[in-house]
Amino acid sequence: MGYPHKSHPRESPVLSQYFGDPEARTLAGWRARGGYEALQKALAMDPLEIQNIVKDSGLRGRGGAGFPTGLKWSFMKPDGKPHYMLCNADESEPGTFKDREIMRWTPHGLVEGVALAAYAIYAETAYIYIRGEFTEPLARMEDAIKEAYEAGILGSNAMGTGKRIDVHVHRGAGAYICGEETALMNSLEGRRGNPRIKPPFPAVAGLFGKPTTINNVETLAAAPYIVKNGAAWYKQYGRADNPKSVGTKLFSVCGNISRPGNYEVALGFPFKDFIHDLCGGALPERTIKAIIPGGSSVPILTLEEADTALMDYEGFAAVGTLLGSGGVIVFDDRQDMVKQIARLTRFYAHESCAQCSQCREGTAWTTRIMERIRDGQGTLEDFDTLLSIADNMTGKTICVLSDSCATPVVSGLKKFRGEFEAKIQPSRNKVTVHG
Amino acid sequence: MSHGPSASGGALVTAPAHAHHDVPYEIVFVGDRLAELNTILARYPNKMAALLPALWIVQDVRGWVSEDGMKEVAKLLELTPAYVKGVVSFYTMYHQHPVGTHFIQVCTTTPCNVCGAEDVVNSLLQHTGCGDLGLTSPDGKFTVIEVECLGACGFPTPIMINNEFVESVSPESVPRVLAELR
Ligand SMILES: Cc1cc2nc3c(=O)[nH]c(=O)nc-3n(C[C@H](O)[C@H](O)[C@H](O)COP(=O)(O)O)c2cc1C
Ligand code: SF4
Numbered sequence: 001m002g003y004p005h006k007s008h009p010r011e012s013p014v015l016s017q018y019f020g021d022p023e024a025r026t027l028a029g030w031r032a033r034g035g036y037e038a039l040q041k042a043l044a045m046d047p048l049e050i051q052n053i054v055k056d057s058g059l060r061g062r063g064g065a066g067f068p069t070g071l072k073w074s075f076m077k078p079d080g081k082p083h084y085m086l087c088n089a090d091e092s093e094p095g096t097f098k099d100r101e102i103m104r105w106t107p108h109g110l111v112e113g114v115a116l117a118a119y120a121i122y123a124e125t126a127y128i129y130i131r132g133e134f135t136e137p138l139a140r141m142e143d144a145i146k147e148a149y150e151a152g153i154l155g156s157n158a159m160g161t162g163k164r165i166d167v168h169v170h171r172g173a174g175a176y177i178c179g180e181e182t183a184l185m186n187s188l189e190g191r192r193g194n195p196r197i198k199p200p201f202p203a204v205a206g207l208f209g210k211p212t213t214i215n216n217v218e219t220l221a222a223a224p225y226i227v228k229n230g231a232a233w234y235k236q237y238g239r240a241d242n243p244k245s246v247g248t249k250l251f252s253v254c255g256n257i258s259r260p261g262n263y264e265v266a267l268g269f270p271f272k273d274f275i276h277d278l279c280g281g282a283l284p285e286r287t288i289k290a291i292i293p294g295g296s297s298v299p300i301l302t303l304e305e306a307d308t309a310l311m312d313y314e315g316f317a318a319v320g321t322l323l324g325s326g327g328v329i330v331f332d333d334r335q336d337m338v339k340q341i342a343r344l345t346r347f348y349a350h351e352s353c354a355q356c357s358q359c360r361e362g363t364a365w366t367t368r369i370m371e372r373i374r375d376g377q378g379t380l381e382d383f384d385t386l387l388s389i390a391d392n393m394t395g396k397t398i399c400v401l402s403d404s405c406a407t408p409v410v411s412g413l414k415k416f417r418g419e420f421e422a423k424i425q426p427s428r429n430k431v432t433v434h435g
Numbered sequence: 436m437s438h439g440p441s442a443s444g445g446a447l448v449t450a451p452a453h454a455h456h457d458v459p460y461e462i463v464f465v466g467d468r469l470a471e472l473n474t475i476l477a478r479y480p481n482k483m484a485a486l487l488p489a490l491w492i493v494q495d496v497r498g499w500v501s502e503d504g505m506k507e508v509a510k511l512l513e514l515t516p517a518y519v520k521g522v523v524s525f526y527t528m529y530h531q532h533p534v535g536t537h538f539i540q541v542c543t544t545t546p547c548n549v550c551g552a553e554d555v556v557n558s559l560l561q562h563t564g565c566g567d568l569g570l571t572s573p574d575g576k577f578t579v580i581e582v583e584c585l586g587a588c589g590f591p592t593p594i595m596i597n598n599e600f601v602e603s604v605s606p607e608s609v610p611r612v613l614a615e616l617r
């Protein structure tokens with residue numbers, strides 16, 4: 001549902017159906033809503049069977065990259081080594097605030113998903129890494145885990161099956177980069193949150209050097225529904241002509257929009273209807289100018305481009321952007337795009353872990369130049385410099401934070417060039433423009 | 436990690452002139468807190484993994500993480516103080532200096548920025564008497580810093596006061612929010 005707003009008839013609330021319902025937070029309330037039936041069912045199955053159902057369902061990672069979840073789980077083999085399940089609850093991508101609501105309203109749903117996934121990948125221990133600022137979600141998760149242990153759902157005899165499943169929360173301490181999966185592992189191990197060079201991939205050597213699977217909160221919260229209702233049920237959500245993107249997805253909507261909030265729709269939903277109908281469109285007497293549809297790391301769209309998009313992995317790719325984390329950021333006609341893109345690059349400069357020189361220097365220089373242009377101190381030459389720095393910081397670093405900083409600059413310069421040019425004062429522009 | 440090009444962008448907190456360095460150090464991990472640490476240690480295959488949780492306990496008890504606090508944690512987890520300091524300095528939420536009684540973090544990242552977050556910052560600075568970002572008010576009550584996305588972008592402007600979120604703060608609602616704290 002469009003929490004904090006009522007559900008719109010065109011939404012498909014699955015994960016969000018209990019947002020705003022405090023009873024769903026308790027174990028009794030969760031059980032009354034069919035909770036933990038999926039886990040009970042899963043624990044009676046062979047892990048391989050669960051992996052296959054999830055594979056068949058078409059579920060893809062909701063943390064940003066859209067990697068097929070069942071395939072990821074199938075990398076984990078019963079090799080007798082300790083395995084770890086990790087839940088990525090670091091949610092820090094500007095524009096994204098969906099995992100927060102999942103944890104605040106349906107903490108048992110996440111405990112169930114994490115426990116189910118742990119069993120499916122032959123792990124006995126799972127950690128939920130929650131960003132340090134999320135104090136309320138942390139408290140909700142701790143309460144739910146405590147209740148689940150007391151009820152024998154977790155522990156050495158999970159749901160009376162004789163199988164061990166431990167779930168713990170681990171609190172971060174402020175660092176966007178810890179959302180990157182290998183940085184998260186380092187952070188959990190008590191290190192600085194620097195991403196690791198891959199390979200080795202987590203399924204080979206992840207947390208504490210052991211085979212590890214890491215998934216986003218929303219991905220894991222969806223798993224119990226799939227196990228309970230079947231792959232075919234999940235696949236009914238989506239557009240008929242695109243079997244690659246199925247299921248429901250939460251989109252967080254923010255910025256200059258009438259009804260900001262979390263909306264859950266079937267993938268493939270028309271973006272135009274989503275923005276103008278579900279979210280109420282622009283604020284009174286305003287018009288929308290630009291939309292970033294998948295969190296701050298994906299290319300910016302003009303309204304015209306956005307109006308033609310379909311909300312799934314392929315639909316957003318078709319208009320030159322990405323579904324990403326599903327964080328929709330709306331800009332209206334009052335906004336200075338140069339200023340706002342500069343603010344985004346400042347975010348990346350602040351959050352760079354500084355291991356790679358292209359990222360450390362590139363994010364800092366990009367920000368310096370963007371802020372110079374913003375303040376009317378730039379030249380036309382700066383545009384080329386920005387593009388050349390962007391080129392230097394894309395595809396060349398340990399993780400993609402560096403690329404993410406270049407993205408809004410490149411797409412902004414292309415689509416809102418007029419606004420950039422308007423910032424250049426003729427007196428400062430000593431460059432002759434070649435025709 | 437704070438090395439951004441803009442001084443106002445980081446969670447940089449300036450040490451008050453009269454830092455509490457001469458107060459004798461009191462051990463944090465005794466009694467219930469030591470028991471809590473032992474419960475936490477049982478969750479991990481090694482001691483180092485309890486570093487972030489242990490530092491949180493220090494900060495919850497003392498309000499910040501001093502060099503002595505780092506030393507105590509280092510000893511308990513069999514790490515060097517220099518290692519612990521290296522980790523502490525990576526993360527923005529551990530205070531390496533004492534801060535105001537009410538530590539206020541305001542999100543000014545783009546989604547909140549387009550909804551007027553900078554005006555909220557200015558209103559907070561004005562009404563707390565902090566003067567500037569990262570400075571503690573003369574009465575020791577407030578410190579205001581600008582932070583990056585708090586993961587609550589649909590409720591602009593979210594601020595955090597110590598461990599509590601306050602959503603949808605506007606320049607006009609700032610006096611009311613502060614009045615509830617005094
Ligand atoms: C800089 C950076 C930040 C990231 N932040 C998050 C995050 O906050 N939450 C998340 O789930 N994934 C985040 N990711 C993606 C994770 O690395 C990883 O792909 C994801 O957790 C996998 O889960 P999924 O397959 O369920 O999507 C981030 C990636 C990068 C490069
Ligand atoms: S790209 Fe940036 S954030 Fe990622 S590892 Fe390199 S320096 Fe760190």
Ligand code: FES
Nearest residue numbers: 542547584585588
């Ligand atoms: S941008 Fe302010 S909370 Fe996300």
